[in-house]
Amino acid sequence: MVHFLIQHEDDVAAGNGWLSPRERETLKRFRVPKRLSDWRRGRWTVKQALRAFFGLEYPAERFEILPNSEGAPEPYIDGHRLPMGLSLAHSGNRALCALTGSDMPIGCDLERIKPRIPEFIEDYFTDAELSHVRGLPPERRDEAVTLIWSAKESILKLFQVGLRADTRTVGVILPPDGCFSDWRDIGIATSLAPDPVTVWKRIDRGMVLTVAVPGVPGVKPTALQLETP
Ligand SMILES: CC(C)(COP(=O)(O)OP(=O)(O)OC[C@H]1O[C@@H](n2cnc3c(N)ncnc32)[C@H](O)[C@@H]1OP(=O)(O)O)[C@@H](O)C(=O)NCCC(=O)NCCS
Structure with a gap:
């Protein structure tokens, strides 16, 4: 089963408390404002998609999205890899996350x-x-x-x-x-x-x-x- 979520820049929460400590370190490395806001909106969209999938009671900061060796995003909860396919894209002021409820890959x-x-x-x-x-x-x-x-x-x-x-x-x-x-x-x-x-x-x-x-x-x-x- 394939699920998707689109989020707009206006949906993204102020502050960075919803990012994990490692993600906040990554955020500091971006020098180009557009790249920073794309990356941040992408992380927000994936975390909201994971919350919608697993339960809105999960706080966003428990999820972490880390790139694998190819640069593809992989989802974690409390440091444990979630066995699911995940992909993300950004364009304009929006971001799209698509995920699978199994380990089936997705783009x-x-x-x-x-x-x-x-x-x-x-x-x-x-x-x-x-x-x-x-x-x-x-x-x-x-x-x-x-x-x-x-x-x-x-x-x-x-x-x-x-x-x-x-x-x-x-x-x-x-x-x-x-x-x-x-x-x-x-x-x-x-x-x-x-x-x-x-x-x-x-x-x-x-x-x-x-x-x-x-x-x-x-x-x-x-x-x-x-x-x-
Ligand atoms: C993957 C790629 C096609 C994305 O294209 P894009 O139009 O720039 O950006 P999109 O918004 O569609 O997608 C970006 C997301 O793709 C994901 N992505 C990056 N590399 C990926 C890969 N090898 N496989 C799957 N997903 C990948 C990332 O999650 C990225 O978002 P993030 O950096 O915020 O985490 C492109 O970045 C690419 O070819 N990368 C690999 C080659 C590379 O590293 N080139 C150096 C670029 S400076």
Whole structure:
């Protein structure tokens, strides 16, 4: 089962008491304000997602999000590694966390829909993706390019290779009918793994959300709730 949560910069609590002592040390090392606020909002979003998943009675500071040797985030509680898949992304003033209730790995990405220069798709897209995008009416291109890019990032995070890998090792096959506000799975062909992978996609307030998981499409991602109904 895949769960997700989006948080805005305005949701992030003032002060840093909700970070662990080790995380507060990491925070001190950031020199670029944008990187600092992205990192802080990302940690906040993951911790809120973990609280929504395990129980809102857990205080955020008991959770710790530490990068593994590849830079991928891993969740801990009271210093013990939680056996669950976790991924995070930030874009604009928002952050997205996606997690699995088991040790199944996961990758997610969040991108604002915006125009990109032709060289971007020429450098990073496969020939099939290029012809798909060029065949679209101009008003649908920005959304399709953002979606293809985001799906690639999610897959590269799923395999924890990030942009060290060639983005053309992931081929994205978009449905012909455009994007929807609810989750839909899209076709992926990748040489990074012999087995099938699924990417879920969704458009929300001008942003593309994608979540990549191993295997064939199962139940679509569900939103974590921070308030009891
Ligand atoms: C992973 C990567 C694709 C993220 O892309 P991005 O558009 O910059 O940022 P996003 O907001 O989508 O995602 C950032 C999050 O991805 C996660 N991440 C970083 N490396 C990861 C990896 N190898 N696998 C999975 N997730 C990773 C981190 O949690 C990061 O957030 P944090 O630094 O606040 O913890 C990119 O950072 C990358 O390729 N990194 C590996 C290569 C590298 O280290 N390059 C040096 C950059 S200076």
